[in-house]
Amino acid sequence: MRIAIIGAGAAGYFAAISAKTHHPKAEVCLFEKSSQTLAKVRISGGGRCNVTHACFSISELSKAYPRGGKNLKKLFPIFNVADTIEWFEKRGVPLKVEEDGRMFPLSNSSESIIQCLQKEADRLKIKLFLQSAIVALRQANNTIELSFQRKDTSTQNFDKVIVTTGGSPSLKGLAWLEELGHTIAPPVPSLFTFNMPKNPITQLMGLVAEKVQIRIQGTKLKSEGPLLITHWGISGPAVLILSSFGARILSDLNYQFKAQINWVNENNSNRIVEHLQEIIQLHPKRKLSNERPYALPDRLWTYLLTKIEVSPDKIWGEMGGKAMNKMVSILSNDVYELNGKTTFKEEFVTCGGLSFEDIDGSSLQSKRIKGLYFAGEVLDVDAITGGYNFQAAWTTGFIAGKLLE
Numbered sequence: 001m002r003i004a005i006i007g008a009g010a011a012g013y014f015a016a017i018s019a020k021t022h023h024p025k026a027e028v029c030l031f032e033k034s035s036q037t038l039a040k041v042r043i044s045g046g047g048r049c050n051v052t053h054a055c056f057s058i059s060e061l062s063k064a065y066p067r068g069g070k071n072l073k074k075l076f077p078i079f080n081v082a083d084t085i086e087w088f089e090k091r092g093v094p095l096k097v098e099e100d101g102r103m104f105p106l107s108n109s110s111e112s113i114i115q116c117l118q119k120e121a122d123r124l125k126i127k128l129f130l131q132s133a134i135v136a137l138r139q140a141n142n143t144i145e146l147s148f149q150r151k152d153t154s155t156q157n158f159d160k161v162i163v164t165t166g167g168s169p170s171l172k173g174l175a176w177l178e179e180l181g182h183t184i185a186p187p188v189p190s191l192f193t194f195n196m197p198k199n200p201i202t203q204l205m206g207l208v209a210e211k212v213q214i215r216i217q218g219t220k221l222k223s224e225g226p227l228l229i230t231h232w233g234i235s236g237p238a239v240l241i242l243s244s245f246g247a248r249i250l251s252d253l254n255y256q257f258k259a260q261i262n263w264v265n266e267n268n269s270n271r272i273v274e275h276l277q278e279i280i281q282l283h284p285k286r287k288l289s290n291e292r293p294y295a296l297p298d299r300l301w302t303y304l305l306t307k308i309e310v311s312p313d314k315i316w317g318e319m320g321g322k323a324m325n326k327m328v329s330i331l332s333n334d335v336y337e338l339n340g341k342t343t344f345k346e347e348f349v350t351c352g353g354l355s356f357e358d359i360d361g362s363s364l365q366s367k368r369i370k371g372l373y374f375a376g377e378v379l380d381v382d383a384i385t386g387g388y389n390f391q392a393a394w395t396t397g398f399i400a401g402k403l404l405e
Ligand SMILES: Cc1cc2nc3c(=O)[nH]c(=O)nc-3n(C[C@H](O)[C@H](O)[C@H](O)COP(=O)(O)OP(=O)(O)OC[C@H]3O[C@@H](n4cnc5c(N)ncnc54)[C@H](O)[C@@H]3O)c2cc1C
Pocket: 006, 007, 008, 009, 010, 011, 012, 031, 032, 033, 034, 036, 037, 038, 039, 040, 041, 043, 044, 045, 046, 049, 050, 051, 052, 132, 133, 134, 135, 164, 165, 166, 167, 345, 346, 347, 348, 349, 375, 376, 377, 378, 386, 387, 388, 389, 390, 391, 393
């Protein structure tokens, strides 16, 4: 049996290794269009490679995927986070967990992951072909014929083909798969930060508010978590989660929308009033600047007071009803006009890709072309940050490589 894997990224390597492991007699060829393999693994996680996330509940894990979560839920019982940890550990690459659940190689270097995958592929005698872009694919009798951009070999035939070409920023990049009868969810960016250039809040750049809620006006989109103020807008987990879950809606809005920030993660305004009244009772003689509600960061509290035109030198005991109302409103519903996005440099992915409509959900085999399989980001699968995107590549690569009928 001849098996071809198209694209030597995380999913491609995993699919090739799985194919050879499950079908040891097969000839496995891994084709890569560029002159380098595993390029994204190398730069991932700031050069440390956030391999996976320490989430061991399959239903929780699936929730990290705004696209493809339901499909992955059926695949995770076969290869999940625990399997990833064991797989790398068995091959001499132990992983460690950080406080937020992200998992990295103990070496703190993506090179460990790259070397591990390459060593395993070499050991299994997987044939690697660089600078070999596949430009077309068609069914020919019982085989699949691949056409290359290379001058030397124009076509080659394989019994099974696994496509692991990664995310494509444009529909054009997926046209060759669409021509085969597959439905494509149009690609749009995911995992980006929100721009509000010149907004006075950007003067607080570097500041983190630990637990905020953000809602996008006119939509059902909301998130909570830490928010980071940058010199061009807002970032941090609360923003990245919204950019992921709202990827398509925000694209439709042309990245122009209003965000309502609840700085204190409290939706009940009576409770906020109670909290403020408690401060008044306990510290009536203190200045507003000296007694911060909800332990808000100093600079943020002063900024919010300035925004509602209440002097930070005012005494808590002298707060009138009007100032109190303004305070409750700014703490729970501070509105910002967003205009544009910035790519999150540490990790970015594409929302969209090959729809699961035309793929068998258990084997990842095409319903259109027998013997054709898919894995990785070419599928309409993507996640929030934290190692989930690689986990999807490991899981789908492993399963596609089994070449189940
Ligand atoms: C800067 C950055 C940092 C990231 N950090 C993390 C992280 O720490 N943790 C995490 O979980 N996710 C991270 N991600 C996301 C993660 O890298 C991707 O989800 C993952 O690489 C997808 O793997 P893949 O194998 O499907 O695709 P890719 O890694 O994109 O690999 C696809 C391969 O196919 C090749 N190819 C494409 N077309 C053809 C063709 N026609 N013929 C032959 N070869 C072809 C490409 O050259 C490429 O080598 C990061 C992404 C970026 C951009």
